[in-house]
Amino acid sequence: MLLKLAWRNIWRNKRRTFITAASILFAVFFASFVRSIQKGTWDHMIDNVVNFYFGYAQVHQDGYWAEQSLDKAFAIDEKLQALPKEIASLEEIVPRIESFALASFGNNTHGVLVVGIDPEKENAMTKLSERLTEGNYLSAKDQDVIVGKGVAEKLGMQLGDTLVLISQGYHGVNAAGKYAIKGVVKFGSPDLNKQLIYLPLAEAQYFYGAEGLVTSAALKIKNKSEVDNTVKAVKANLPAEEYEVLNWEQMIPELVEARELDTAANMIILFILYILIAFGIFGTVLMMVKEREYEFGVLTAIGMKRGKLAGIIWLETLIIGAIGTILGILFSAPIIYYFHKNPIDTSGLGEEYTATYEKFGMEPVLPAAFEWTIFTEQAIIVFFIVTLMAIYPFWQIWKLKPVEAMRG
DSSP states (O other), X not given: OHXXXXXXXXXXTHHHHHHHHHHHHHHHHHHHHHHHHHHHHHHHHHIIIIIIIIOSEEEEETTHHHHOOGGGOBOOOHHHHTHHHXXXXXXXXXXXXXXXXXXXETTEEEEEEEEEEOHHHHHHHHOGXXXXXXXXXXXXXXXXXXXXXXXXXXXXXXXXXXEEEEEEOGGGOEEEEEEEEXXXXXXXXXXXXXXXXXXXXXXXXXXXXXXXXXXXEEEEESOGGGHHHHHHHXXXXXXXXXXXXXXXXXXXXXHHHXXXXXXXXXXXXXXXXXXXXXXXXXXXXXXXXXXXXXHHHHHHHTTOOHHHHHHHHHHHHHHHHHHHHHHHHHHHHHHHHHHHHSXXXXXXXXXXXXXXXXXXXXXXXXXXOOOHHHHHHHHHHHHHHHHHHTHHHHHHHHTOOHHHHHXX
16 A cells, blocks of 8 residues: 555656656666776776786696796696596696797897797687788698787888797707798787787797797686686696696786776775765755655644655655666666777877876777676665665654644
8 A cells, every 4th residue: 555655656746756766867877887887998908918818727837927937848748638528617728838039020129928829729719810910820830920910010020021039948948940920910908919929839849949848728718707616626636736727816916906906996986976876866855855844744634654654755765766776777778788899999089098008908998898787786776875865754754743844
């Protein structure tokens, strides 16, 4: 009965109901949009830096990541090869050998990271061939290289040019070689563009004098939500004194710290937004109570219990809150989905702005994350604010003096 009365009451003054619901709608929209942009930007950055190069987890010889020395190279033995068969969430072991080198073309030189890869397995994990902007992808027997777009621009190279690489190989042997440019790749991370060069694994092992050895085995995991469980399973299957198994958060802690700092700053912005939302909703509730003081006075004077009257008003506020929240989700979803598919390009704001993004290793774009948890999370928070605002009419009715209310 109370619910039926509350439903009828909110439509007695349609204008007030629409104003209140609209304020809640836009509150849900703005909160969801801010949160989706923040989360989408970081997910995009992590995909650029992690998924397209590091992988979500790697296996090394114990102590390698602290030193990152080629002398910590190891052979992929039967224990490692058997892991995908023993761990359901692990699809493949992707071998790599990597070390720094000096790249030279003509009179230009540039420090680079040379990565030896199994072309087929690497492409299955990182989709490297899809990032080609020129030329062709590598095959296992090639003696050519693929270079990052930034490296090609820095050295002034084109397809077919010969690149000279000089480095120090395994256990201090001299490493030098000449390779034709077979392709150019572009990453979302400017840092990767400016330093990566890919060689077929066998050729890289020969270049570094480390035949049959790798410095890391990246783990191709079926779902990124299973990273932690997969890492635990891999550790359980390998001797701890021989190998270290690290997830991306352990390999790139500075990225995690930057994300946490940005999330904290974003929460402050959202908190300020919630305060503004609360005042906006409170204003409409205050208006509703003032407009209906005479009505409340009459109902109380003819014997209606204050608790029942307060319950009706509380239900009215909650119903309007629910309507506004649902409409907010329906209004937000298509807009956020659009920006999920068409990220905001901020490169037009100037070179300094673009350079700031490059320092964090990311493209100057702001994609929105399209996840229903974002909508429901913000809707619950806004609905909670509405519930708190409903306390005010409850309190006003409880202290109401019928005679004074009816006098106006």
